[in-house]
Amino acid sequence: MGVVKLGDVARESRLKWTKSKQDVPIVGLEHLIPDEIRFDAYDINTDNTFSKRFVKGQVLFGRRRAYQRKAAIAEFDGICSGDITVIQAIEGKMLPELLPFIIQTPVFFDYANRGSAGSLSPRVKWEHLADYEFELPPLEEQKILADKLWAAYRLKEAYKKLLVATDEMVKSQFIEMVGDPRNNPKGWPTKRLSELAEYSIGLTYKPEQICDDGTIVLRSGNIQDGKISFSDIVRVNAPIKESLFVKEDDILMCSRNGSASLVGKVAMIPDINEPMTFGAFMTIIRSAEAKYLYLYFQSQDFRERVSEGKSSTMNQITQKMLDKVEVPFPDKDVRETLSAIASQADKSK
Numbered sequence: 001m002g003v004v005k006l007g008d009v010a011r012e013s014r015l016k017w018t019k020s021k022q023d024v025p026i027v028g029l030e031h032l033i034p035d036e037i038r039f040d041a042y043d044i045n046t047d048n049t050f051s052k053r054f055v056k057g058q059v060l061f062g063r064r065r066a067y068q069r070k071a072a073i074a075e076f077d078g079i080c081s082g083d084i085t086v087i088q089a090i091e092g093k094m095l096p097e098l099l100p101f102i103i104q105t106p107v108f109f110d111y112a113n114r115g116s117a118g119s120l121s122p123r124v125k126w127e128h129l130a131d132y133e134f135e136l137p138p139l140e141e142q143k144i145l146a147d148k149l150w151a152a153y154r155l156k157e158a159y160k161k162l163l164v165a166t167d168e169m170v171k172s173q174f175i176e177m178v179g180d181p182r183n184n185p186k187g188w189p190t191k192r193l194s195e196l197a198e199y200s201i202g203l204t205y206k207p208e209q210i211c212d213d214g215t216i217v218l219r220s221g222n223i224q225d226g227k228i229s230f231s232d233i234v235r236v237n238a239p240i241k242e243s244l245f246v247k248e249d250d251i252l253m254c255s256r257n258g259s260a261s262l263v264g265k266v267a268m269i270p271d272i273n274e275p276m277t278f279g280a281f282m283t284i285i286r287s288a289e290a291k292y293l294y295l296y297f298q299s300q301d302f303r304e305r306v307s308e309g310k311s312s313t314m315n316q317i318t319q320k321m322l323d324k325v326e327v328p329f330p331d332k333d334v335r336e337t338l339s340a341i342a343s344q345a346d347k348s349k
Helices: 097-104 106-114 139-180 290-296 300-309 319-324 332-347
Strands: 002-005 010-012 026-029 051-055 059-062 071-073 078-080 084-089 133-136 190-191 198-202 215-218 235-236 251-254 267-268 277-280 282-286 326-328
Touching: 051 084, 051 139, 059 097, 071 097, 084 097, 133 277, 139 290, 139 332, 198 319, 267 290, 282 290, 282 319, 290 326, 290 332, 300 319
Parallel strands: 026 078, 215 277
Antiparallel strands: 002 133, 010 084, 051 078, 059 071, 059 084, 190 326, 198 282, 215 235, 251 267, 251 282
């Protein structure tokens, strides 16, 4: 088929829900996960004004703040927010099972972001998305391609489950050796995080400063499964203070995001071969006890402490909140053993 426009092979569905909403799945932007082509979260029997209907097989695209990279295929029927564009493959032109892989790509999200309008809550219209151009093979080849992509996706999901099991093993070792930080059953002394580390908020930059050959800006999407991922990077040409360049063994934390599930996610900065900075919604934590703190930040105790920063519009971890965090601080040999276990687990990923 060659190069096509999205609007030639897919359309925006504008179906409305006119019946009772009783027991009907309600999907908001908060239920879509950045960089994931599937979702299973939704609300039910909640007060809302949503009336946009979607059906199984359509793609839900987060048109507000497209830079959050939210787009996923619906595996059930329901109602969604007006900030979600419902996209449906046109029969005979594109296979529905291929559509989510076309939408859920960095190139498409960059295109959508460039067409967004508004300062605080930029939104993109379908008319802009419809002009997106991409290569699309004939239908018979689409089937082969879709089968391969879904097979790769299932393999990736299996690997992620293995990573989760590895992380759970490390967390269980932390609980066994340190105890549950929420009640500190072993009576370890505690230290305020401000005594153990320095932290700073990242770089604010303008869209026009984004370029192809500037300095890498690490964002929430660069934290994948507890490690730094460079699969989707942004570079900027902007003045950057020396203090905003990351160093090996810094802890990168997502400290502000519209998705509560992302706030508090952490990764260790590896040995890097070029200067890098980090975005304004991120925090860098620098400490001689970084590997131990990295484990603590994954504890339920820390998650509960930072949940205080949730609000109706933004979930965040502020520096004042970090200042108040009390960290159980066991003996040096315990901390070093835990750090060694964590390092060995990372090597297996």
